[in-house]
Amino acid sequence: MKTKVALITGGYTGEAEVSFKSSAFVYSQLDKEKYEVYPIAINLDGWYYTDDQGNRHEIDRQDFSLDINGKINFDVAFIILHGTPGEDGRIQGYFDMIGLPYTSCSALTSALTMNKGYTKAIIQDIPQLYVAKSVLLFEAHRSDAFNTVKEKLVLPLFVKPNAGGSSIGMSKVKSWDALQEALDNAYDAENTGKQVLVEEFVVGREFSQGIYRNAQGELQVLPATEVRTTREFFDFEAKYTPGLTEEITPADLNADQKSRADEIIKEIYIRLNCSGMVRVDFFLENETDKFFFIEINTVPGQTPQSFIPQQVRASGRTETAFYGELIEAALK
Template identity: 35%
Template structure:
């Protein structure tokens, strides 16, 4: 049996490089070797692409990028993966899995390259990736659904920061949350308790992106829903809960705080699980998503469910919610990997 050639891309030149290097291990370990020929390409923080054939254990340790066997490579339209090894060796690629987070990984840019190369890939297409990555555009589209509550916000743009303090303080009471429009894993996100902290939080967020959201605080629990598309059918997991071991579910809380935990069957009021699944499917469809996404919500004490954000390339680390939630509804990790590969496509 001819094996499908699967190119797995990891790393990236975003602030979420390390998360990608952890996530990719789940793909390396769980894509069946008897069905698929795996090829690895690492994108260094510098942006350089290298074909990686060394010990995969070095990847999550962030020691992979200086291996002597690394070969500079590129994706080339009408050819596939080309190794710049002096012979321009060409590796045929049937499917690409971009295990990339953040800028240039889940914002539609690299998906555009895959389209130009006519190579099917896992995940959302160019437009859905770009819109979903930008929290401001996501809010506009979700608002047009008309039935899904979300936090009110103030939009701040680089170079247009003179009035945001006045606007924020006229709309909200402290504390507020400040987020870069285009970042994931809570990178650059801060909680501001007063005006001074607001200014510092906005300045921090502007280091991550040219647009920033200042959101009202929603007091409630953080619920998540894994969404998976199979042959046009949308499959939603039951709601899971992210319990922060910090004041909020920051990057440190997600990946480095032992007190943070995930709960697959949280104790939530009757009807909340169905509402989460209904909202997640509507948002997935409205944004034009395909393949997979994770949709995050808040649940207030009243049981009211409020949309927070969508992640079109959710984490696949050992502690990530998406694979755990999918496993709980009958998609263990190896089966999920196969389904994602076989469902890969173009022009999404």
């Protein structure tokens, strides 16, 4: 009997468009001889499955089941839902309550890592890992945010929503005249909790690297990707506009740098009690050769061009085998 997989997609934010592209690719790669896969859209207008004839079937939220010529109960949820409620722990908490296994990090880890400032507080003492000097601002600080930042940090700066994804609402600030607009953009970014993280800029090479736990319980580090963009930084346009960014997988790291990066990423995964696949972004500072943490993504993009699929292929694996491992690990 095939394993019934609910492929969770959509979301309540502007990242839903990327989520649908990611889940479509995952669906195309999953082994249909082994898995019976149902893409489930979770949107503000409903939770539903759309069949091949275009008919919409609503999910019964009491037990996350479908009724299509009889009741369908799922064995596992494969979460490819970027932003809220898939990346912030909400859907994970729901699945925990009804007892449905899922492929991503737990509700607590997902909620914590969605908050960039809180995440930095937990990982900042990991050996050989550094964090940029920063200020975390809440809504109550908004009226005096400009002065607070100017007193504590030096230019240039990164200003970003503390709980956002896909670089939405993020700005690089090179002059104090541009700071207020950047703060307002970050505060007002949709569904990000009106919290802002401001960090001093690290001059160096930017990398992104995936890691996951396989069905045998072993941590598997994927090859790193180096990101080189023609933009000021790796913003939303650079991420999703062809031709603006060069992505090199595997990255050109020497043996020492690769060894350090792998150990750091393993410790981040363990320290944050991660599950499934995650992606860690970091800088390698030019002058010091130190690794600086940027952020962790617990539901990384899965389009054919996304970092994780690139890294899976570079490691000699197929996406079909990789996604199968994530499902089998979740079932255990």
